[in-house]
Amino acid sequence: MWVALNNLLKRGFDILLAAVALIVLSPLMAVCALWIKRDSPGPVFFRQDRRTKHGRVFHMYKFRSMVVNAENMGTGLFNYKDDPRVTKSGHFLRTTSIDELPQLINVLRGDMSLVGPRPCVTYELGDFDTLNRRFKKRFDVVAGITGYAQIQGRNELPWDVKADFDARYIDLYRKWGVALDAYIILKTFAGVFARKDIYENKADGSLSDEKAAELANDEIIRLAHE
Numbered sequence: 001m002w003v004a005l006n007n008l009l010k011r012g013f014d015i016l017l018a019a020v021a022l023i024v025l026s027p028l029m030a031v032c033a034l035w036i037k038r039d040s041p042g043p044v045f046f047r048q049d050r051r052t053k054h055g056r057v058f059h060m061y062k063f064r065s066m067v068v069n070a071e072n073m074g075t076g077l078f079n080y081k082d083d084p085r086v087t088k089s090g091h092f093l094r095t096t097s098i099d100e101l102p103q104l105i106n107v108l109r110g111d112m113s114l115v116g117p118r119p120c121v122t123y124e125l126g127d128f129d130t131l132n133r134r135f136k137k138r139f140d141v142v143a144g145i146t147g148y149a150q151i152q153g154r155n156e157l158p159w160d161v162k163a164d165f166d167a168r169y170i171d172l173y174r175k176w177g178v179a180l181d182a183y184i185i186l187k188t189f190a191g192v193f194a195r196k197d198i199y200e201n202k203a204d205g206s207l208s209d210e211k212a213a214e215l216a217n218d219e220i221i222r223l224a225h226e
Contacts, residue, residue: 006177013178014114018107029101032063032093039089042068045102050119052143055128058111060119061102065090075213077121079155081199083209097192103145115181116144117166125159126221135224138166141173148172148180151187155200159220 148169
């Protein structure tokens with residue numbers, strides 16, 4: 001009963017805040033769209049297949065902050081400091097997290113929540129059906145724009161640590177409900193204004209970005225299936 005009530009409140013909370021945020025921030029989003037179009041060739045929005053609750057695939061939207069087809073270049077899904085694929089406008093959008101604002105549309109559609117585990121790219125963790133329980137638990141709930149893992153360290157955290165924090169969020173949510181979501185949203189704003197933990201860290205600083213990304217990707221998939 002408690003969980004069902006909180007899930008209902010959570011959905012109402014998501015719809016209300018996402019709708020209000022889209023209305024209030026629409027002038028800012030329009031300016032960003034114009035800047036992206038003037039700054040580099042390509043579309044304003046970046047669309048990518050991600051996974052949400054039970055592994056369902058959906059199209060997640062962001063403001064485009066990299067050159068077109070960036071995920072098939074260089075370090076792929078990994079973004080280290082001074083990544084040459086990031087555009088001038090994209091650098092600002094990423095450091096301020098404004099690139100994430102189009103995901104408010106995903107929240108209204110029900111693909112995402114304001115708070116939950118960040119949705120992974122469909123192939124990021126390897127084969128979904130064979131994920132171990134440690135990594136699969138994060139798919140027990142709807143993906144979020146921000147989450148418990150993000151207020152602990154954002155991109156600097158390795159994937160296995162993120163998975164543990166995501167599991168911790170699910171357990172805490174069952175106890176605290178939407179009060180936990182409100183706390184995470186407030187902490188997220190504090191982190192955004194501080195512009196902390198934006199880039200991923202290389203395990204070995206002596207490696208090239210491309211080699212570090214390759215090894216990190218292999219390690220993620222190994223941990224997700226061991």
